[in-house]
Amino acid sequence: MTATALEVEVDAPRRGEHPLLGFLVRRTLGALLALFVASILIFVGVELLPGDAASVVLGRNASPAAVQALDRQMHLDSPAPTQYWDWLRGFVHGDLGQSAVGLAQGEKHAPIGPLISGPLKNSAILAIITGLLMIPFSLGFGVLAAVFAGRSADRAISIVSLAAIALPEFVTGALLVTLFFVALNLLPPVALVPPGSTALSDPKELILPVLTLLFASLAAGIRMVRAGMIEVLGADYVQAARLNGVSERRVLWRYGLRNGLAPSVQVLAQNLQYLVGGIIITEAVFAYPGIGTQLVNAVQQRDLTMVQSVAMLIAVVYVLLNLVADVLVVLLVPKLREPA
Amino acid sequence: MQSDESGPNVGPANDDDARLTRGAFLKRGAGGAAALSALPLVMAACGGSSASPATSAASTSSSGPIRRGGQLRVGLVGGGTAETLNPYLAITPIDQARIQNLYDPLVLVNSDMSRSPGLALEWNPNKDATVWEVKLRPDVTFWNGKSFGAQDVIYSIGLMAAKTSAGLPFVSGINLNEMKAVNKHLVRIPLKFPDADLSANFTYYNTWIVQDGEKDFTHPVGTGPFELESFTPGQQSIFKRNPNYWVSGKPYIDSLKYTSISDPTARLNALLSGQIDAMAQLPYQEAKAHQSVGDINVLAAKSPQPYMFYMDTTRAPFSDNNVRQAMRLIADRPALIESAISGYGTIGNDLVGKGLQWFDDSIPQRTQDIEKAKSLLKSAGQQNLSVLLQTSPIFPGFVEAATLLAQQATAAGVKINLKQEPASSYYNPSILYLKMAFAQTQWAVPSIKFFYLQSLAADAPYNETHWHSTSFNNLLFKAIGELDKTKAQQYWNQIQQIQWTQGGYLLWTNADWVDGLSTKVRGLAPSAASALGNYLFRNVWLAT
Numbered sequence: 001m002t003a004t005a006l007e008v009e010v011d012a013p014r015r016g017e018h019p020l021l022g023f024l025v026r027r028t029l030g031a032l033l034a035l036f037v038a039s040i041l042i043f044v045g046v047e048l049l050p051g052d053a054a055s056v057v058l059g060r061n062a063s064p065a066a067v068q069a070l071d072r073q074m075h076l077d078s079p080a081p082t083q084y085w086d087w088l089r090g091f092v093h094g095d096l097g098q099s100a101v102g103l104a105q106g107e108k109h110a111p112i113g114p115l116i117s118g119p120l121k122n123s124a125i126l127a128i129i130t131g132l133l134m135i136p137f138s139l140g141f142g143v144l145a146a147v148f149a150g151r152s153a154d155r156a157i158s159i160v161s162l163a164a165i166a167l168p169e170f171v172t173g174a175l176l177v178t179l180f181f182v183a184l185n186l187l188p189p190v191a192l193v194p195p196g197s198t199a200l201s202d203p204k205e206l207i208l209p210v211l212t213l214l215f216a217s218l219a220a221g222i223r224m225v226r227a228g229m230i231e232v233l234g235a236d237y238v239q240a241a242r243l244n245g246v247s248e249r250r251v252l253w254r255y256g257l258r259n260g261l262a263p264s265v266q267v268l269a270q271n272l273q274y275l276v277g278g279i280i281i282t283e284a285v286f287a288y289p290g291i292g293t294q295l296v297n298a299v300q301q302r303d304l305t306m307v308q309s310v311a312m313l314i315a316v317v318y319v320l321l322n323l324v325a326d327v328l329v330v331l332l333v334p335k336l337r338e339p340a
Numbered sequence: 341m342q343s344d345e346s347g348p349n350v351g352p353a354n355d356d357d358a359r360l361t362r363g364a365f366l367k368r369g370a371g372g373a374a375a376l377s378a379l380p381l382v383m384a385a386c387g388g389s390s391a392s393p394a395t396s397a398a399s400t401s402s403s404g405p406i407r408r409g410g411q412l413r414v415g416l417v418g419g420g421t422a423e424t425l426n427p428y429l430a431i432t433p434i435d436q437a438r439i440q441n442l443y444d445p446l447v448l449v450n451s452d453m454s455r456s457p458g459l460a461l462e463w464n465p466n467k468d469a470t471v472w473e474v475k476l477r478p479d480v481t482f483w484n485g486k487s488f489g490a491q492d493v494i495y496s497i498g499l500m501a502a503k504t505s506a507g508l509p510f511v512s513g514i515n516l517n518e519m520k521a522v523n524k525h526l527v528r529i530p531l532k533f534p535d536a537d538l539s540a541n542f543t544y545y546n547t548w549i550v551q552d553g554e555k556d557f558t559h560p561v562g563t564g565p566f567e568l569e570s571f572t573p574g575q576q577s578i579f580k581r582n583p584n585y586w587v588s589g590k591p592y593i594d595s596l597k598y599t600s601i602s603d604p605t606a607r608l609n610a611l612l613s614g615q616i617d618a619m620a621q622l623p624y625q626e627a628k629a630h631q632s633v634g635d636i637n638v639l640a641a642k643s644p645q646p647y648m649f650y651m652d653t654t655r656a657p658f659s660d661n662n663v664r665q666a667m668r669l670i671a672d673r674p675a676l677i678e679s680a681i682s683g684y685g686t687i688g689n690d691l692v693g694k695g696l697q698w699f700d701d702s703i704p705q706r707t708q709d710i711e712k713a714k715s716l717l718k719s720a721g722q723q724n725l726s727v728l729l730q731t732s733p734i735f736p737g738f739v740e741a742a743t744l745l746a747q748q749a750t751a752a753g754v755k756i757n758l759k760q761e762p763a764s765s766y767y768n769p770s771i772l773y774l775k776m777a778f779a780q781t782q783w784a785v786p787s788i789k790f791f792y793l794q795s796l797a798a799d800a801p802y803n804e805t806h807w808h809s810t811s812f813n814n815l816l817f818k819a820i821g822e823l824d825k826t827k828a829q830q831y832w833n834q835i836q837q838i839q840w841t842q843g844g845y846l847l848w849t850n851a852d853w854v855d856g857l858s859t860k861v862r863g864l865a866p867s868a869a870s871a872l873g874n875y876l877f878r879n880v881w882l883a884t
Contacts, residue, residue: 055768057422057530066449101422105429106504115421118575174605181613189609192599192616195572240855287599287606290574299575306421 005014020330027326031319038315039091043084046304046311053302070104087305091312097305112306116294118195120313123283123290125199127275129206130213135268137218141263142225143333149230151319157222165219173212173285180208192289199288209286213279217271224267228260229296235259262333269325276317389414404862410882411595412861414872415607415616418600423573426557427548428505433620433871434600436545438571440509440875441579441596443548443562443588446474446493447539451867453644453696455539459488459549459563469534469823475523480586482551483567490521495552497529507546509794509801534821536828540697540787543869565591565878574600591878592863611636611856617882618864620871622856624682624736630856637857639873641866642686642850644695644785647737649729649745649846652707652777654806657727661842662720668706669713671747673848679744680737685849691836695868696848698819698832702839713752726755730779732766738780741848767792774804782851784870792816792835796843805844812838 039321054067071077075086090097095113102110139192141161145154181189191205199206232238238255242248280292291310298306417484419432419856427439446460462475480488500507501516515530522528529538539545542676551561560568563586566579579596599616601607604623610616612635622638631638651658651667658664668690677685686694689706694697711716717723739760746756765771766779781804785791798813812835819831839845853871857864867874 022681050765050768050771052770055770057431099421101420105422105424105426118572177609188615189613190601190606190615192601192610194569195575284603285606287601287603287610293602294420294574297418301420303421330829 007050008124026326027323031323034319035315037306038319039088039312040084042308042315043080043087046307047080047210048302049299049302049307053304054104055302057101057104057301070100073103074098074100087308088212091309096309096313099303099306101301101303101306112309116291116306116310119289119294121198122193122288123276123292126206126209126213126279126282126288126290127272130217130275130336131272132222133210133214134217134271135216138221138225138264138268138271139257139261141218143229143252145222145226146229146233146256146260147252149226154226154287161219161222164215169212169216169281170261172215173208173282176208176211178286192287193289195196195289205286209282209288212285213275213281216282217274221264221268221271224264225260228263229256232256232260258332262329265325265328265332269321272317273321276314276321354595364500372814380413401869404883406592406863406881407883408592408766408881409594411597412593412618412877412880412882413599413616414877415599415601415610415619415622417607418574418602419697420574420600423600425555425560425568427546427550428499428502428507428544428737429557434598436870437598437620437872437875438577438579439545439548439829440564441566441877442560442564442568443550444480444564445545445548445685446542449543449867449869451641451869451874452867453868455543459493460539461540462614463539465536465538465823469536469538469821470531471536471757472529472531472538473522474527474529474538475585476527478525480563480643481584482563483584484561486551486561488549488551488563489524490559491552493527494508494519494521495554496547496549498572499554500547501551505546507544510541510547510632510790513541521726524737533817536823537697537787537789540789543786566596569595576600585827585878587878593877596877608856610663611858614858617858617861618872619856622766622854624684624854627684627854627856628682635859637859637861639853639855639857639864639866639870640852641871641873642695643853643870644693644699645851645853646688646692646783646785646845646847647681647685647735647741647849647851648688648692648781648783649742649783649848650804651844651846652806653842654808655777655879657720657722657725658777658844660720663722663725664842664844666713666716666722667751668718668846669709669716670754671753671846671848672708672747672748673706675748676741676744676848680740681849681851682747684854686852688849688872690840690843690845690847692783692791692847693785694844696785696788698788698829700833700836702833703836703882706840708748710751713754715754715883723753724755725753726757728757728759730759730761730772730776732763732780734766735780735782737851738773742780774802774806779804786869788832789820793820796839807844809838 013054019157052067052070054070075083087097096116097112099110099112099115102115141157145157148154167175177189180187187207188205189208191199191209193199193202193205203235233256238251241251279290280296282288283290283292284296291314295310368536414436414437414812416437417432419434421529423432424430424435425438425442427443430436430439432642445458448458450456457477459477459480460474461477464473464475465471474493476490476493478612481623482488497511497514497519498516499505500511501514502508513532513535515532518530520528531538535541549563554560558571565582565585565587569578571577577598581591581594585591599610601610601619604621604626607616607619608622608626611619627638627640649667651664653659653664673687677683677687687705688694689703691700691703714723717725729742729746731739733739742758746758749756768772783791783795793816794800795804796807796812797816798808798810799806814829815835819828819835822828822831853866855872862881862883863879864873864876865879867876873879
């Protein structure tokens with residue numbers, strides 16, 4: 001991530017342009033290119049999956065004729081580039097395509113949009129709540145660890161956060177369930193969100209999944225904020241500020257955090273991205289009906305269009321978050337805004 | 341106990357159960373024989389009783405007065421968006437659980453696999469069993485008030501016979517165009533070949549009856565004990581009590597809720613926390629642990645659900661019957677049962693259908709005999725036999741059983757090389773299924789006839805052992821068409837004798853259905869027919 005920050009510095013704007021605007025334009029073009037490449041990779045990867053939805057849905061009764069009929073309905077009999085282009089064009093226009101499973105079951109239309117809107121909303125709720133908690137916690141603990149660097153508070157924060165990141169989510173989840181359900185019987189061990197409602201209607205069910213995700217994602221942010229802060233707090237200009245009698249609090253927040261934050265923004269963005277795509281395991285542990293579960297099901301059922309579209313949606317969010325992080329870094333570090 | 345219900349199964353693969361049992365298995369290590377000393381209670385309790393398949397360690401006692409009302413919440417392995425309410429497309433257990441409660445069968449299967457009248461009251465054949473007249477139950481109505489009759493049966497059989505229907509194997513012997521409604525409650529069913537036991541074809545959930553003209557299976561209408569209220573594939577369905585159900589007084593509960601929970605640990609946690617009242621497919625290890633703790637009730641049912649290794653009888657080295665017989669003698673079955681499925685199974689004798697009508701119990705139990713296996717291999721010229729076994733975590737215990745068999749085989753000088761295949765390809769005929777020389781399988785077996793027609797007849801669609809024998813086939817159809825029961829039993833005995841001495845199946849266990857219930861669930865009796873007491877939730881009531 002520091003690499004990305006460095007890249008930003010190298011990206012010097014050309015003469016005559018508004019520096020930030022030029023930067024934005026270049027970044028957006030880069031993001032679009034990244035998405036285009038991602039779409040090709042997703043399409044090719046999905047194409048390589050063995051098997052087909054018809055065999056899954058029809059079981060051993062999947063006659064070659066039935067499989068062929070489905071292929072025709074899905075336009076899978078046309079050449080791959082045509083299929084790719086049709087899918088991408090639809091996606092860009094907001095049409096996520098048709099579910100192969102629905103068509104194989106004999107439905108005339110089985111648009112993917114309505115099938116994934118519920119799970120998408122559920123996952124968004126989980127990711128947003130975790131994200132809202134993750135950022136202040138990362139900053140708070142990171143600054144705390146930096147201020148007390150080398151002392152017991154710092155060590156405690158480091159040990160706990162490193163232990164948390166070392167554990168895979170299914171272990172963290174199981175430990176939390178053991179503690180809060182088996183031992184204390186305080187919180188429900190699964191989040192059975194009924195269709196048509198969201199987890200917000202029973203917030204208790206959200207606590208353990210959110211905690212699991214927090215444990216998995218906090219450590220990197222804390223470490224990064226801590227490192228950035230320690231570096232900045234030892235810098236000459238901070239010393240100078242202190243010697244000039246600026247209050248310690250002002251030194252910390254005005255001089256320290258703002259300058260120490262730049263590399264951390266990238267890490268925090270990366271953690272948010274992880275929350276979008278990487279919550280599959282947490283969803284499985286808590287039976288949470290989100291987009292990760294949907295994606296796993298789609299892969300197992302060889303619902304290829306659904307896999308493509310869901311994967312592409314996740315890619316879009318990834319790239320968007322990256323873009324926002326880059327812009328934030330530029331806003332945070334004034335010298336990146338000036339022409340070289 | 342994974343996707344248990346559709347013959348060799350093609351449901352979405354879920355291998356979590358398998359992974360869970362794996363650790364415990366590995367801990368036990370190579371000590372297959374040592375494990376014998378720790379046979380669990382269930383095995384001990386039923387080791388001797390081969391006649392009744394439905395003995396069980398379950399404790400869902402129906403003591404106390406029946407209490408009406410309430411909602412039963414059940415957690416089942418989900419099938420994603422492929423979940424359906426269409427009985428003829430259904431191939432996963434959660435679909436089966438819904439079909440069992442929305443629609444009715446012509447024939448009810450009892451907990452010991454015997455049959456009682458369902459929507460059909462009588463089955464009367466002509467002299468050579470080529471035409472059957474089926475008398476239907478009067479006074480049955482669909483939820484929409486329409487009364488049930490012969491046209492509904494004819495229409496349903498037509499749907500079963502569709503090319504894409506999972507019900508096709510059960511009705512492929514019926515002359516569809518000549519079916520006739522003799523009157524409102526009498527159907528005439530002409531057959532392509534004699535069948536002395538037609539009702540056995542209507543014991544599987546892909547043959548349940550829908551209303552004449554039914555097209556919209558997102559909002560179907562049935563005659564079953566529960567009416568559809570809502571259904572979201574891959575997530576949840578809610579049914580409400582059918583107040584006009586033809587079994588008087590039932591069901592007792594007001595509503596029934598299914599939730600798709602694919603992860604077995606999450607399913608168990610939901611049960612333990614009281615978020616659901618019943619769960620299907622309790623992992624074997626967990627069942628053992630909770631059976632002793634007693635915090636939930638373990639519903640374990642003996643069943644004719646075979647777990648088998650199979651050998652392609654047309655490919656070397658298995659084309660030599662000496663090799664096939666040797667492999668069958670190498671297996672230490674009790675050790676396999678104990679290690680791979682924690683003892684939740686009865687010993688297999690290489691013949692499918694234990695506990696079902698026509699099963700030959702007089703054939704001696706095959707046990708491990710390394711010396712005999714060695715001498716058979718010697719006469720086949722295969723003293724240093726090395727074979728490839730393709731395994732898959734598609735059912736819990738499969739990979740464990742394959743690993744253990746490979747260890748057992750070394751005693752006879754046989755090297756079994758294991759290759760683990762992805763669960764999603766294992767039953768896919770365009771990738772692996774029916775192309776493997778030595779592999780594993782599971783079947784749901786509603787009747788012995790069904791299994792033989794599907795896997796060992798001349799045109800059997802799922803001929804895993806590639807068994808081709810004209811004389812065997814003739815004998816099979818003689819047995820199927822014979823109305824004289826003594827004669828029929830003789831034919832069936834001959835058929836099973838042939839399979840026992842020459843077949844390509846190594847059937848090491850008939851695995852139990854193992855499910856979990858909260859202590860307040862009453863009235864659900866373990867059933868050999870399927871998981872969760874054959875999903876007969878019309879009998880369930882909830883204690884306070």
